[in-house]
Amino acid sequence: SQQGEEDPQALSIQEGENATMNCSYKTSINNLQWYRQNSGRGLVHLILIRSNEREKHSGRLRVTLDTSKKSSSLLITASRAADTASYFCATDALEGYSTLTFGKGTMLLVSP
Amino acid sequence: SQTIHQWPATLVQPVGSPLSLECTVEGTSNPNLYWYRQAAGRGLQLLFYSVGIGQISSEVPQNLSASRPQDRQFILSSKKLLLSDSGFYLCAWDGQGAYNSPLHFGNGTRLTVT
Numbered sequence: 001s002q003q004g005e006e007d008p009q010a011l012s013i014q015e016g017e018n019a020t021m022n023c024s025y026k027t028s029i030n031n032l033q034w035y036r037q038n039s040g041r042g043l044v045h046l047i048l049i050r051s052n053e054r055e056k057h058s059g060r061l062r063v064t065l066d067t068s069k070k071s072s073s074l075l076i077t078a079s080r081a082a083d084t085a086s087y088f089c090a091t092d093a094l095e096g097y098s099t100l101t102f103g104k105g106t107m108l109l110v111s112p
Numbered sequence: 113s114q115t116i117h118q119w120p121a122t123l124v125q126p127v128g129s130p131l132s133l134e135c136t137v138e139g140t141s142n143p144n145l146y147w148y149r150q151a152a153g154r155g156l157q158l159l160f161y162s163v164g165i166g167q168i169s170s171e172v173p174q175n176l177s178a179s180r181p182q183d184r185q186f187i188l189s190s191k192k193l194l195l196s197d198s199g200f201y202l203c204a205w206d207g208q209g210a211y212n213s214p215l216h217f218g219n220g221t222r223l224t225v226t
Contacts, residue, residue: 033214042118042202042217043156088155090215099146099171100215104155
């Protein structure tokens with residue numbers, strides 16, 4: 001079953017605007033990761049946030065994690081056309097040996 | 113640096129034919145290896161993972177099987193393809209014993225079963 005669920009399913013913005021994507025999950029986690037997938041390609045890891053962290057930055061990316069609400073958000077600031085892609089959250093469950101569980105993703109379209 | 117190779121990039125196969133997709137990793141030893149499938153507009157479904165040579169864990173019972181004949185080689189197979197096997201297949205690896213490490217993906221194989 002899928003642990004993470006992204007919201008919205010699709011997002012269309014103009015270059016220069018900020019893009020915010022949300023992820024909700026169901027069970028306690030060790031960490032939460034965000035990945036990007038360009039059309040027809042493999043996924044690329046963007047950022048990992050541990051369960052004891054609340055916020056993390058990487059370049060134009062900002063990720064927050066609220067374990068009490070079991071949710072995370074990915075903010076892309078000053079978006080560019082090259083940011084057009086699908087974005088997935090993935091969770092690593094707390095109990096035992098766990099493989100990553102991916103959500104269905106948010107499709108982001110950034111128009112010039 | 114580590115690289116992951118996955119081939120072929122695209123494949124069109126008739127129903128009932130066999131399948132063999134191969135994935136190899138370079139630049140690391142004893143990786144965990146994974147096969148995922150992605151249906152159109154959906155997330156990734158974990159099919160198989162392996163923590164060592166000859167060790168395979170299956171997440172979803174289905175028409176597919178996996179093997180790991182060498183440390184850095186992971187093969188996805190089927191004896192007889194079904195229409196429902198169509199999809200985008202992704203191989204990935206992460207570090208052995210890596211608790212909080214990211215997955216590294218290949219570029220995928222687009223399989224169309226006709």
